[in-house]
Amino acid sequence: MIHKTAIVSKRARIGVNVEIGPFTIIEDKVTIGDNCKIGAHVTIADGTILAKGVKVFNGAVLGTVPQDLKFAGEETTLEIGENTVIREYAFLNRGTNHSHKTVIGKNCFIMAFAHIAHDCVVGNGCIIGNGTQFAGHVSVDDFTILSGHVLIHQFTQIGSYCMIEGGAKIKRDVPPYLMIAGEPARYSGLNKVGLKRRGYTEEEIQSFSDAYRIVYREGLQTEDAVAKLEKEFKKNKKVALITEFLKRSKRGIVR
Numbered sequence: 001m002i003h004k005t006a007i008v009s010k011r012a013r014i015g016v017n018v019e020i021g022p023f024t025i026i027e028d029k030v031t032i033g034d035n036c037k038i039g040a041h042v043t044i045a046d047g048t049i050l051a052k053g054v055k056v057f058n059g060a061v062l063g064t065v066p067q068d069l070k071f072a073g074e075e076t077t078l079e080i081g082e083n084t085v086i087r088e089y090a091f092l093n094r095g096t097n098h099s100h101k102t103v104i105g106k107n108c109f110i111m112a113f114a115h116i117a118h119d120c121v122v123g124n125g126c127i128i129g130n131g132t133q134f135a136g137h138v139s140v141d142d143f144t145i146l147s148g149h150v151l152i153h154q155f156t157q158i159g160s161y162c163m164i165e166g167g168a169k170i171k172r173d174v175p176p177y178l179m180i181a182g183e184p185a186r187y188s189g190l191n192k193v194g195l196k197r198r199g200y201t202e203e204e205i206q207s208f209s210d211a212y213r214i215v216y217r218e219g220l221q222t223e224d225a226v227a228k229l230e231k232e233f234k235k236n237k238k239v240a241l242i243t244e245f246l247k248r249s250k251r252g253i254v255r
Contacts, residue, residue, distance in 0.1 A: 007024070027048075042061070055084075165181035
Protein backbone atom coordinates (compact mmCIF):
# COMPACT_ATOMS: atom_id res chain seq x y z
CA MET A 1 0.00 0.00 0.00
CA ILE A 2 2.43 2.59 -1.31
CA HIS A 3 1.05 5.82 -2.78
CA LYS A 4 2.03 6.38 -6.40
CA THR A 5 3.75 9.69 -5.58
CA ALA A 6 5.96 8.21 -2.84
CA ILE A 7 9.65 7.64 -3.62
CA VAL A 8 10.71 4.34 -2.11
CA SER A 9 14.16 2.92 -2.73
CA LYS A 10 14.26 -0.61 -4.08
CA ARG A 11 17.04 -1.25 -1.57
CA ALA A 12 14.82 -0.44 1.41
CA ARG A 13 13.42 -3.41 3.33
CA ILE A 14 9.66 -3.05 3.66
CA GLY A 15 7.58 -5.47 5.75
CA VAL A 16 4.05 -6.72 5.09
CA ASN A 17 0.91 -4.61 5.44
CA VAL A 18 2.88 -1.34 5.39
CA GLU A 19 1.19 1.90 4.33
CA ILE A 20 3.26 4.74 2.83
CA GLY A 21 1.53 8.04 2.07
CA PRO A 22 1.84 10.63 -0.69
CA PHE A 23 5.17 12.37 -1.42
CA THR A 24 7.01 10.39 1.24
CA ILE A 25 10.69 9.53 0.69
CA ILE A 26 12.20 6.24 1.86
CA GLU A 27 15.97 6.06 1.30
CA ASP A 28 18.21 3.04 0.60
CA LYS A 29 19.33 1.72 3.99
CA VAL A 30 15.95 1.73 5.69
CA THR A 31 14.11 -1.13 7.38
CA ILE A 32 10.36 -0.82 8.01
CA GLY A 33 8.67 -3.58 10.01
CA ASP A 34 5.29 -5.17 9.44
CA ASN A 35 2.10 -3.16 9.95
CA CYS A 36 3.79 0.25 10.00
CA LYS A 37 1.86 3.29 8.79
CA ILE A 38 3.79 6.19 7.25
CA GLY A 39 1.94 9.43 6.49
CA ALA A 40 2.38 12.03 3.76
CA HIS A 41 5.51 14.12 3.16
CA VAL A 42 7.59 12.00 5.56
CA THR A 43 11.35 11.55 5.09
CA ILE A 44 12.91 8.33 6.35
CA ALA A 45 16.65 8.54 5.77
CA ASP A 46 19.43 5.96 5.56
CA GLY A 47 20.06 4.06 8.78
CA THR A 48 16.49 4.19 10.09
CA ILE A 49 15.01 0.99 11.49
CA LEU A 50 11.31 0.85 12.40
CA ALA A 51 10.04 -2.15 14.35
CA LYS A 52 6.52 -3.55 13.89
CA GLY A 53 3.49 -1.33 14.22
CA VAL A 54 5.21 2.07 14.23
CA LYS A 55 3.05 4.99 13.10
CA VAL A 56 4.66 8.08 11.58
CA PHE A 57 2.47 11.09 10.87
CA ASN A 58 2.74 13.74 8.15
CA GLY A 59 5.94 15.71 7.74
CA ALA A 60 8.10 13.83 10.24
CA VAL A 61 11.82 13.49 9.43
CA LEU A 62 13.60 10.39 10.69
CA GLY A 63 17.22 9.29 10.60
CA THR A 64 18.84 12.31 9.01
CA VAL A 65 22.51 12.96 9.77
CA PRO A 66 23.39 14.33 13.22
CA GLN A 67 23.70 18.05 13.87
CA ASP A 68 27.24 17.51 15.12
CA LEU A 69 30.26 19.14 13.51
CA LYS A 70 32.39 16.11 14.41
CA PHE A 71 30.21 13.79 12.35
CA ALA A 72 32.25 12.41 9.44
CA GLY A 73 29.69 10.38 7.54
CA GLU A 74 30.08 7.13 9.48
CA GLU A 75 27.29 4.54 9.24
CA THR A 76 24.99 4.88 12.22
CA THR A 77 21.34 4.15 12.97
CA LEU A 78 18.07 5.44 14.36
CA GLU A 79 16.15 2.53 15.92
CA ILE A 80 12.48 2.86 16.85
CA GLY A 81 10.67 0.21 18.92
CA GLU A 82 7.36 -1.52 18.32
CA ASN A 83 4.11 0.44 18.31
CA THR A 84 5.73 3.81 18.90
CA VAL A 85 3.81 6.79 17.51
CA ILE A 86 5.64 9.78 15.98
CA ARG A 87 3.43 12.77 15.29
CA GLU A 88 3.63 15.58 12.75
CA TYR A 89 6.96 17.27 11.99
CA ALA A 90 8.94 15.51 14.69
CA PHE A 91 12.69 15.35 13.89
CA LEU A 92 14.82 12.41 15.02
CA ASN A 93 18.51 12.14 14.09
CA ARG A 94 20.65 9.02 13.88
CA GLY A 95 23.75 8.51 16.04
CA THR A 96 27.41 9.47 15.71
CA ASN A 97 30.53 7.39 16.25
CA HIS A 98 30.10 8.02 19.99
CA SER A 99 27.47 5.26 20.35
CA HIS A 100 26.59 4.65 16.69
CA LYS A 101 22.85 4.82 17.30
CA THR A 102 19.87 6.75 18.56
CA VAL A 103 17.29 4.48 20.20
CA ILE A 104 13.59 4.98 20.92
CA GLY A 105 11.83 2.25 22.91
CA LYS A 106 8.50 0.47 22.49
CA ASN A 107 5.08 2.08 22.90
CA CYS A 108 6.37 5.65 23.05
CA PHE A 109 4.34 8.67 22.00
CA ILE A 110 6.40 11.46 20.44
CA MET A 111 4.31 14.54 19.77
CA ALA A 112 4.47 17.17 17.05
CA PHE A 113 7.62 19.24 16.48
CA ALA A 114 9.67 17.31 19.05
CA HIS A 115 13.36 16.94 18.28
CA ILE A 116 15.49 14.02 19.49
CA ALA A 117 19.15 14.51 18.61
CA HIS A 118 22.01 12.09 17.99
CA ASP A 119 22.96 9.31 20.41
CA CYS A 120 19.89 9.76 22.60
CA VAL A 121 18.24 6.78 24.28
CA VAL A 122 14.53 6.83 25.18
CA GLY A 123 13.06 3.94 27.17
CA ASN A 124 9.74 2.15 26.74
CA GLY A 125 6.39 3.82 27.26
CA CYS A 126 7.66 7.39 27.32
CA ILE A 127 5.60 10.42 26.27
CA ILE A 128 7.45 13.36 24.70
CA GLY A 129 5.35 16.53 24.50
CA ASN A 130 4.91 18.98 21.64
CA GLY A 131 8.03 20.98 20.83
CA THR A 132 10.26 19.26 23.40
CA GLN A 133 13.93 19.41 22.39
CA PHE A 134 16.64 16.85 23.23
CA ALA A 135 20.28 17.78 22.77
CA GLY A 136 22.72 14.98 21.95
CA HIS A 137 23.47 12.05 24.27
CA VAL A 138 20.36 12.48 26.44
CA SER A 139 18.84 9.40 28.07
CA VAL A 140 15.28 9.06 29.36
CA ASP A 141 14.28 5.88 31.20
CA ASP A 142 10.99 3.95 30.99
CA PHE A 143 7.52 5.47 31.48
CA THR A 144 8.64 9.06 31.92
CA ILE A 145 6.50 11.96 30.66
CA LEU A 146 7.98 15.21 29.38
CA SER A 147 5.40 17.94 28.86
CA GLY A 148 5.50 20.44 26.01
CA HIS A 149 8.52 22.57 25.14
CA VAL A 150 10.92 21.01 27.62
CA LEU A 151 14.60 21.73 26.84
CA ILE A 152 17.17 19.10 27.82
CA HIS A 153 20.92 19.80 27.96
CA GLN A 154 23.32 17.36 26.29
CA PHE A 155 24.42 14.28 28.28
CA THR A 156 21.58 14.73 30.77
CA GLN A 157 19.93 11.62 32.24
CA ILE A 158 16.29 11.37 33.34
CA GLY A 159 15.11 8.39 35.37
CA SER A 160 11.99 6.23 35.12
CA TYR A 161 8.44 7.28 36.05
CA CYS A 162 9.21 11.02 36.14
CA MET A 163 6.92 13.90 35.21
CA ILE A 164 8.57 17.04 33.82
CA GLU A 165 6.62 20.31 33.74
CA GLY A 166 6.07 22.06 30.42
CA GLY A 167 8.71 24.62 29.50
CA ALA A 168 11.25 23.24 31.99
CA LYS A 169 14.96 23.60 31.24
CA ILE A 170 16.69 20.42 32.37
CA LYS A 171 20.40 20.98 32.95
CA ARG A 172 21.05 18.34 35.62
CA ASP A 173 20.13 14.69 35.99
CA VAL A 174 16.63 13.80 37.23
CA PRO A 175 16.40 10.70 39.48
CA PRO A 176 13.47 8.25 39.15
CA TYR A 177 9.89 8.78 40.35
CA LEU A 178 10.07 12.59 40.62
CA MET A 179 8.07 15.59 39.48
CA ILE A 180 10.18 18.48 38.20
CA ALA A 181 8.80 22.01 37.96
CA GLY A 182 9.70 25.67 38.27
CA GLU A 183 12.38 28.01 36.91
CA PRO A 184 15.07 26.96 37.40
CA ALA A 185 13.78 23.38 37.24
CA ARG A 186 13.77 21.77 40.66
CA TYR A 187 12.57 18.80 42.68
CA SER A 188 8.83 19.21 43.28
CA GLY A 189 7.89 15.96 45.04
CA LEU A 190 7.08 12.44 43.93
CA ASN A 191 5.11 11.67 40.78
CA LYS A 192 2.45 10.03 42.93
CA VAL A 193 -0.35 10.09 40.37
CA GLY A 194 1.85 8.51 37.70
CA LEU A 195 3.10 5.87 40.14
CA LYS A 196 -0.44 4.92 41.20
CA ARG A 197 -1.47 4.63 37.56
CA ARG A 198 1.42 2.22 37.06
CA GLY A 199 0.26 0.05 39.94
CA TYR A 200 2.59 1.15 42.72
CA THR A 201 1.17 0.65 46.22
CA GLU A 202 0.91 3.27 48.95
CA GLU A 203 3.62 1.39 50.85
CA GLU A 204 6.00 1.51 47.87
CA ILE A 205 5.31 5.20 47.30
CA GLN A 206 6.01 5.90 50.95
CA SER A 207 9.34 4.10 50.68
CA PHE A 208 10.29 6.40 47.80
CA SER A 209 9.28 9.42 49.87
CA ASP A 210 11.43 8.19 52.77
CA ALA A 211 14.36 7.59 50.41
CA TYR A 212 14.18 11.08 48.91
CA ARG A 213 13.97 12.61 52.37
CA ILE A 214 17.49 11.24 52.83
CA VAL A 215 18.62 12.58 49.45
CA TYR A 216 17.07 16.05 49.69
CA ARG A 217 16.44 16.87 53.36
CA GLU A 218 19.41 15.63 55.36
CA GLY A 219 22.13 17.80 53.84
CA LEU A 220 24.21 14.83 52.72
CA GLN A 221 26.64 14.65 49.83
CA THR A 222 25.34 12.34 47.10
CA GLU A 223 27.88 9.63 47.95
CA ASP A 224 26.82 9.67 51.60
CA ALA A 225 23.13 9.61 50.67
CA VAL A 226 23.75 6.56 48.47
CA ALA A 227 25.52 4.76 51.30
CA LYS A 228 22.64 5.48 53.69
CA LEU A 229 20.04 4.36 51.14
CA GLU A 230 21.88 1.10 50.55
CA LYS A 231 22.00 0.48 54.29
CA GLU A 232 18.40 1.38 55.14
CA PHE A 233 16.71 -0.03 52.00
CA LYS A 234 18.99 -3.01 51.47
CA LYS A 235 16.26 -5.39 50.26
CA ASN A 236 14.09 -2.87 48.42
CA LYS A 237 14.71 -3.42 44.70
CA LYS A 238 12.59 -0.45 43.66
CA VAL A 239 14.47 1.98 45.88
CA ALA A 240 17.62 0.41 44.40
CA LEU A 241 16.59 2.07 41.13
CA ILE A 242 17.24 5.40 42.88
CA THR A 243 20.65 4.40 44.24
CA GLU A 244 21.74 2.95 40.88
CA PHE A 245 20.75 6.19 39.16
CA LEU A 246 22.62 8.34 41.68
CA LYS A 247 25.74 6.25 41.16
CA ARG A 248 25.72 6.75 37.39
CA SER A 249 24.81 10.43 37.45
CA LYS A 250 27.63 12.57 36.07
CA ARG A 251 26.06 16.02 35.88
CA GLY A 252 24.73 16.11 39.44
CA ILE A 253 21.02 15.91 40.23
CA VAL A 254 18.30 18.55 40.28
CA ARG A 255 17.84 20.09 43.72
